[in-house]
Every structure is written in C-alpha cells, then in structure tokens.
Amino acid sequence: MATLFSFSPTPTFAYLSQSNHNKNPNFFSSTQSLSFKKPLSIKCFRSPENDPAPAVQKFWGWLSDKGIVSAKSPIKPSIVPEGLGLVAQRDIGKNEVVLEVPKRFWINPDTVLASEIGSVCSGLKPWVSVALFLIREKKLGDDSSWKPYIDILPEFTNSTIFWSEQELSQLQGSQLLNTTLGVKELVANEFAKLEEEVILCHKKLFPFPITIDDFFWAFGMLRSRAFTHLEGQSLVLIPLADLINHSPSITAEDFAWEVKGAGLFSRELLFSLRNPIPVKAGDQVLIQYDLRKKNAELALDYGFVESRPERHTYTLTLEIPESDPFFGDKLDVAETNGLGEVVYFDIILDQPLPPTMLPYLRLLAIGGTDAFILESIFRNSVWGHLQLPFSRANEELICRVIRDTCKSALSGYSTTIEQDEKLLDEGNLDPRLEIAVRIRLGEKKVLQQVDGIFREREMELGVLEYYQERRLKDLGLCGAQGEKLPWIGEV
Ligand SMILES: C[S@@+](CC[C@H](N)C(=O)[O-])C[C@H]1O[C@@H](n2cnc3c(N)ncnc32)[C@H](O)[C@@H]1O
Numbered sequence: 192m193a194t195l196f197s198f199s200p201t202p203t204f205a206y207l208s209q210s211n212h213n214k215n216p217n218f219f220s221s222t223q224s225l226s227f228k229k230p231l232s233i234k235c236f237r238s239p240e241n242d243p244a245p246a247v248q249k250f251w252g253w254l255s256d257k258g259i260v261s262a263k264s265p266i267k268p269s270i271v272p273e274g275l276g277l278v279a280q281r282d283i284g285k286n287e288v289v290l291e292v293p294k295r296f297w298i299n300p301d302t303v304l305a306s307e308i309g310s311v312c313s314g315l316k317p318w319v320s321v322a323l324f325l326i327r328e329k330k331l332g333d334d335s336s337w338k339p340y341i342d343i344l345p346e347f348t349n350s351t352i353f354w355s356e357q358e359l360s361q362l363q364g365s366q367l368l369n370t371t372l373g374v375k376e377l378v379a380n381e382f383a384k385l386e387e388e389v390i391l392c393h394k395k396l397f398p399f400p401i402t403i404d405d406f407f408w409a410f411g412m413l414r415s416r417a418f419t420h421l422e423g424q425s426l427v428l429i430p431l432a433d434l435i436n437h438s439p440s441i442t443a444e445d446f447a448w449e450v451k452g453a454g455l456f457s458r459e460l461l462f463s464l465r466n467p468i469p470v471k472a473g474d475q476v477l478i479q480y481d482l483r484k485k486n487a488e489l490a491l492d493y494g495f496v497e498s499r500p501e502r503h504t505y506t507l508t509l510e511i512p513e514s515d516p517f518f519g520d521k522l523d524v525a526e527t528n529g530l531g532e533v534v535y536f537d538i539i540l541d542q543p544l545p546p547t548m549l550p551y552l553r554l555l556a557i558g559g560t561d562a563f564i565l566e567s568i569f570r571n572s573v574w575g576h577l578q579l580p581f582s583r584a585n586e587e588l589i590c591r592v593i594r595d596t597c598k599s600a601l602s603g604y605s606t607t608i609e610q611d612e613k614l615l616d617e618g619n620l621d622p623r624l625e626i627a628v629r630i631r632l633g634e635k636k637v638l639q640q641v642d643g644i645f646r647e648r649e650m651e652l653g654v655l656e657y658y659q660e661r662r663l664k665d666l667g668l669c670g671a672q673g674e675k676l677p678w679i680g681e682v
Pocket residue numbers: 227230231236273274275276343344345348349415416433434435436437438439492493494495
C-alpha cells in the first residue's frame with residue numbers, strides 16, 4: 192500500500208518555474224493578522240561595521256536629485272527593527288499615497304536588456320538576467336549608476352536559503368527543509384549554467400570573479416523584494432518601494448499599490464504605494480505582503496513567519512500509481528473531475544480537510560469487489576458516489592494508510608510538539624531558531640490533526656453508511672435504519 196500515495200513537499204518556485212499565477216507581487220499582496228513577538232534585529236541583515244545610516248542618507252539624496260522624493264514626502268527610509276523601513280514624516284491617513292516611483296527607476300528584465308550586458312542576457316530567464324545585473328552593478332562599485340540603491344541592500348535576510356547547515360538541521364523532518372534544499376539545488380544549477388554560458392565567455396563584461404554566493408545573494412534579494420506579475424512585468428525591483436516592511440496585523444484585502452499613468456501629458460508609468468492604515472508621525476508605514484502565503488513560503492521568501500493558524504499548513508501529495516490495475520479508469524475519473532494523476536492538498540491547521548481530498552482518496556483506494564464502480568456505465572455518477580464512504584474496506588484502507596503516513600512523518604522530526612511549545616514559551620530565541628521551531632511545530636500540529644480526523648473515522652467504521660446500503664435505501668429495499676427487509680435477497 193505504500194505506493195497508494197505519499198506525503199511530499201511542494202515547493203512553489205515563483206521565479207524558477209514561472210508557475211506563480213498570483214497576479215500580485217511575489218511578496219506584497221493585501222492584508223492580514225498576528226503578532227510576531229520579537230522583531231528581527233538590524234544585525235541580521237547588514238554587517239555591523241557597515242553603519243547603514245550614511246548609505247541611507249546617500250540613497251535619499253540620490254532619490255531627491257532624481258525628483259522621486261522631496262522634503263514634503265510623507266515617508267523617509269530609516270533604521271527599524273526589521274532592518275530598513277519607511278517611517279512617516281507626518282501623520283498619514285488611510286489610503287494616502289506615500290510614494291510614487293516612475294518606471295525609468297525600476298529594475299526589470301528590460302532594464303537589463305537596455306544595459307551594457309543586454310546583448311548577452313537576451314536568452315536568460317527573467318530572474319537570472321536581473322540577478323546577474325544586480326551582481327554586476329554591485330561589483331562595479333563607484334562605476335555603477337545604481338550604487339546608492341545597491342548600497343542600501345542587505346547582505347542577506349533570514350530566508351532559509353541563507354541558513355547554515357547547523358541552522359537547517361533545526362528543520363529536520365520538515366517539508367520546508369526539503370523545499371529549501373530543492374530551491375538551493377535549482378539555484379546552484381542555474382548558476383553553473385550561467386557561469387559556463389555567459390560569465391566565463393564574456394570576461395570584458397564581467398572582469399571580476401562572480402561566485403555562487405553572489406548569485407545566492409541576488410536570488411535572495413529578488414525573492415524578498417521583487418514585485419512579480421505587476422502589470423505584465425515578470426519581476427521588478429522598485430527602489431524605495433522595496434523598503435516597505437510587512438505587518439501581520441494588517442488584514443485589509445485591497446492592494447496597497449498600483450501602477451498608473453504619470454499624468455495627462457505623460458506616457459510614463461508610475462508605481463504608487465498607499466498607506467493601508469492611519470499612521471502617526473514617527474511610526475513605520477507597513478503593509479500586508481500576502482495573505483495567502485503559508486509560513487513555509489514566508490520563511491523561504493522573506494525570513495519570517497507568523498503564528499496565525501492559517502499560515503500553518505502541510506502539503507499532502509496524493510498520486511495514482513501507474514502500477515494500479517485500474518490506473519486508466521481512475522485517471523479518467525480524476526481528470527473528469529478537475530484533478531489529475533498527482534494532486535497536492537494543502538491542509539491548514541484548524542480547518543477542515545480540502546473538500547476533494549476524501550473522494551480522491553476513496554478513488555485511489557478502490558480495488559477488489561468495489562472495482563465495479565469504475566466500469567464505464569458508472570462514469571458519470573462515480574464521483575458523486577465517492578463523496579460519501581463507499582465500502583467499509585475502502586474507508587478502512589484510507590484511514591490506515593493516512594494514519595501510518597502521519598505517524599511516519601511525525602517520527603521524522605527531532606523534537607516533540609511539547610518540546611517546541613516549551614522553547615517558544617521560554618522565549619528569547621535566535622530569530623532563525625524561532626522560525627525553525629514555529630515551522631516544525633506548525634507542521635506537526637497539522638499532521639496530528641490529520642491523524643486525529645482519521646482516528647475518529649476509524650472508530651466510526653462500524654456505523655458509517657456505505658454505497659450498498661444507500662443503494663438499497665434508494666430502491667426502497669431496506670428500512671429507515673438501514674436494516675434489510677426480510678424478503679430481500681442479495682442485491
Ligand atoms: C521588501 S524587504 C523590506 C526592507 C528590508 N527591511 C530592508 O532592510 O531592506 C523584505 C525584508 O524585510 C524584512 N522584513 C519585512 N517585514 C518583516 C517583519 N514583519 N518581520 C521581520 N522581518 C521583516 C525581511 O528581511 C524581508 O525579507
């Protein structure tokens with residue numbers, strides 16, 4: 192039965208596969224809630240010897256010279272617990288525009304194509320070309336026209352892609368560990384290709400060494416700061432706008448930003464950012480990055496997590512094995528009902544199972560005397576029948592396999608739920624350890640919840656109503672309590 196289905200991580204590589212259909216930027220979306228007890232310290236992002244204050248001053252001067260900001264601007268970049276952020280210069284009302292950045296100051300694949308390295312970047316994936324551009328501008332130092340912006344970028348974030356092996360070991364057994372390792376491998380492969388096909392053959396354009404660490408830095412910057420799918424742009428860095436930090440307690444659904452025309456007589460586009468809640472002078476303007484992201488995605492993209500239950504998920508991957516004697520019929524039923532050979536079910540803490548999970552599980556578990564339901568005459572009705580328990584053997588099988596899988600997944604973590612809760616209660620954890628503890632605790636709670644659901648089901652197997660009884664009732668061949676009427680033989 193081990194091949195009936197499997198749990199496995201499902202990384203969503205927003206830039207890597209371009210499979211992110213979210214029309215929102217990779218990070219900022221609308222809104223949401225929960226208290227993140229200990230904000231990260233600025234030491235986490237920029238090396239202590241590099242005081243960011245002068246760099247921030249220069250960045251501000253650069254933006255002023257370009258006319259993007261002025262003394263009247265409602266916000267100013269400042270040092271805040273999350274690194275750098277945007278601080279209100281005066282009281283700012285809800286929905287007031289706090290900044291506008293014209294398209295000519297955005298960094299996107301078009302910026303790269305129009306640059307000195309454009310001719311060698313045309314065949315690259317959009318994120319790879321922007322990553323290479325960022326690295327080159329950083330290496331150019333004083334010769335880069337983007338220097339004031341590059342200088343305010345952090346050296347790293349707390350994203351799991353920047354964690355040491357020892358830090359990653361705190362995620363042992365978790366789906367996030369697999370996802371992180373998968374992403375790192377993809378980035379490393381992408382770098383090897385880029386090095387061979389572009390960097391090493393154009394020494395004049397890249398006269399300095401470019402290492403895999405540089406590439407991870409650029410990837411981490413894009414992952415945590417780039418807006419994706421913004422008005423047809425695959426990914427865009429918007430200097431100044433990318434200093435906005437996330438607040439878990441902002442939960443309004445409307446977007447905090449828009450792209451609009453610069454005015455009646457201008458064809459230029461502007462990125463415009465609004466303040467989602469009233470803010471007092473001196474406080475930080477914050478937005479909600481994305482209400483739909485799971486904690487694992489927040490940890491991988493930005494290096495923070497939330498404790499709200501909706502952020503805690505576990506992805507159950509179910510698959511119709513090719514070795515199943517009814518593979519073709521099962522696949523047909525699944526596809527007719529909008530599913531496929533492999534289905535990823537995101538199970539959310541404290542929420543019911545996804546509605547199609549039980550019918551899909553029952554479909555996977557069909558075999559033996561139940562297989563008649565896969566015959567073509569039932570094709571239009573089979574999915575309806577699978578919405579309810581089909582046979583005791585079928586329901587028993589799915590309970591057993593799911594419970595075994597939960598137990599096996601739970602045994603892969605190095606700590607228990609109680610140990611993790613104690614660590615969090617004691618507080619004062621290193622930010623990365625706190626992320627690891629919250630992630631593994633959330634995953635384990637979801638697994639425990641799933642195990643509990645199927646444990647209860649297992650106890651009800653004797654009283655559940657199955658297909659044959661429903662059928663007899665429909666035909667009026669059994670009593671209201673499901674008992675067979677004495678004159679009815681086998682149906
Ligand atoms: C778009 S950047 C915001 C600017 C950033 N703080 C900086 O110093 O450049 C996103 C990064 O800011 C930090 N950040 C934003 N909101 C945060 C929060 N609520 N808690 C912890 N870190 C946060 C994370 O490092 C994240 O990867």
